[in-house]
Amino acid sequence: MSEASTYQTLRGHLGTLRLAAAAEALPAELERASAEKLSHTAFLERLLAKEVEATLARRQTSLARFACLPSPSRISDFDFSAQPSVDQALVRELASLRFLEDATNILLIGPPGVGKTMLAVGLGWAAVEAGYRVHYTTASDLAARCHKAALEGRWASVMHFYAGPRLLIVDEVGYLPLAGEAAAALFQVVTRRYLKGSIALTTNLGVSSWGKIFDDPMVAAAMLDRLLHHSVVFNINGDSYRMRAHRARAEATRRAVAP
Ligand code: ADP
Ligand code: MG
Numbered sequence: 001m002s003e004a005s006t007y008q009t010l011r012g013h014l015g016t017l018r019l020a021a022a023a024e025a026l027p028a029e030l031e032r033a034s035a036e037k038l039s040h041t042a043f044l045e046r047l048l049a050k051e052v053e054a055t056l057a058r059r060q061t062s063l064a065r066f067a068c069l070p071s072p073s074r075i076s077d078f079d080f081s082a083q084p085s086v087d088q089a090l091v092r093e094l095a096s097l098r099f100l101e102d103a104t105n106i107l108l109i110g111p112p113g114v115g116k117t118m119l120a121v122g123l124g125w126a127a128v129e130a131g132y133r134v135h136y137t138t139a140s141d142l143a144a145r146c147h148k149a150a151l152e153g154r155w156a157s158v159m160h161f162y163a164g165p166r167l168l169i170v171d172e173v174g175y176l177p178l179a180g181e182a183a184a185a186l187f188q189v190v191t192r193r194y195l196k197g198s199i200a201l202t203t204n205l206g207v208s209s210w211g212k213i214f215d216d217p218m219v220a221a222a223m224l225d226r227l228l229h230h231s232v233v234f235n236i237n238g239d240s241y242r243m244r245a246h247r248a249r250a251e252a253t254r255r256a257v258a259p
Contacts, residue, residue, distance in 0.1 A: 021054035022047050059131070066165075067124055067134040075122035083115055083238045091119065094232065095126045099198060100166055105231040106200040109207070113240025116202035120169045123200060127167045135165040139173040142189065143182035150181065163192040167200060174205040174213045183214045187223050194226045201227065206235070 001009070007030075014023035025047060033043040075095045080088040094106065106123070108116040120136075127134045137145070142162070149158035162168060170186070178186055193199055205213060207224055214220040 019051045022051040025050040060129075063128050063131065063133060067128050068136045069121050069124050069128070069134070069169075070117070070136060070171075071121055072125075073118045073121050074125050075119070078115060078118060078122060079241075082241055082244060083236060085110075085236050085238050086115070086119070086234060090232065090234075094123055097127055097130055097132070099232065100127065100132060103193070103195050103198050103230060105198055105227050107207075107227065107231055107233045108200070108202040108236065109205070109234065110236030110238075111204055111240065113242045114236040114238055115241055116234075116236060117171055119234070120171060120200045120202055124167060124169055132166040133164065134167045134169070135162075136169040136171065138171045139178060139186060140176050140182075142170060143178060143185055146185035147181060159188055159192060162189045163197065165197065167198050168193060169200045169202075171202045173201055173203040174210075177215070178213055179215045183216065183219050187219050190223050190226050195230070199227065 011023055011026065014020075014026065029043065029047045029050070032038070032046070038046070075091060078086075078091070080086060080091075099106065106120070108119055110116055124134045124136055146155070146158050149155055168189070170189075173186070190199065203210075203213075207228070210220040210224055211217040214223070
C-alpha cells in the first residue's frame with residue numbers, strides 16, 4: 001500500500017471508531033512525529049492523548065449540564081471571614097470529597113442569606129470537576145417533578161433518577177410545607193439514597209422544627225433519622241450576606257452624605 005493510501009485507510013479507521021479528535025490532530029501529529037523523530041509509541045501516545053482530552057472535556061460538559069447547579073460559585077469564592085459560624089477546616093475537608101465515599105450527608109441549617117446554597121453549590125462544583133454525577137434541585141421542584149411523574153405513571157423512574165447521582169443537592173427544604181405526596185416523595189428519595197449516596201440539604205428550619213414542614217411528624221422523624229445517621233451538620237447563625245453588603249453600602253452612602 002502506498003503511504004497516501006495507508007494514510008487514507010488510517011483516517012477511515014479513526015472515523016469508524018469515532019475518534020474525531022484524533023482524526024483531526026492526525027496530520028499535525030504526523031508532521032511533528034517526523035520533525036521530532038518520535039518513536040511509534042510516542043506518536044501513538046500523543047495522538048490518543050488528544051482523543052482522551054476531548055473525551056474528558058465532553059464528559060465534563062455533560063456532567064455540568066446534568067448537575068443543574070444554579071450559580072458558578074466555588075468554595076474558593078466563599079468569604080469565611082464574613083461567616084465565622086462556618087467551620088472553614090470542615091468545609092475544606094468536605095471539598096476533598098471523601099464524604100462521597102461513605103455516602104455522608106451534609107445538612108446546612110440557617111436563616112436566609114447566610115450562604116447555605118452557595119456552600120452546597122460550591123461542593124457540587126467540586127464533585128462535578130472531580131468527575132462525579134451531581135444533581136441540584138430545590139425541595140419544591142423535586143416535589144413537583146415527582147407529582148408530575150406520579151400522574152404519568154412514572155413514579156419508579158423518577159425515584160430511579162433521584163437515586164442515581166453520587167451527590168444530590170436538595171435546596172430550600174422548609175420554605176414551603178411539604179404535605180402528603182410531596183413529603184412522601186422526599187421521604188422516598190432520602191430512603192432510597194440512605195447509605196448509598198450523599199445528600200446535601202439546606203433548610204431554614206432547625207431539626208427540632210422539622211415537624212412543621214411535614215404534616216406527619218413520624219415521616220419527619222424517620223427522614224431525619226436517616227439523614228443524620230451519617231452526616232455533617234452546619235448550623236449557620238450569622239448575618240445574611242446580602243444584608244451585610246446592603247448595610248455596608250448604606251453606611252458608605254450615609255458617610256458620603258453626612259461626613
Ligand atoms: P442562603 O442559601 O443561605 O439563603 P445564599 O447562599 O443564597 O444564602 O447566599 C446569598 C447571597 O450571598 C449569594 O449571592 C451568595 O453568593 C452570597 N454569599 C453568602 N454568603 C457568602 C460568603 N460567606 N461569601 C461570599 N458570598 C456569600
Ligand atoms: Mg438558599
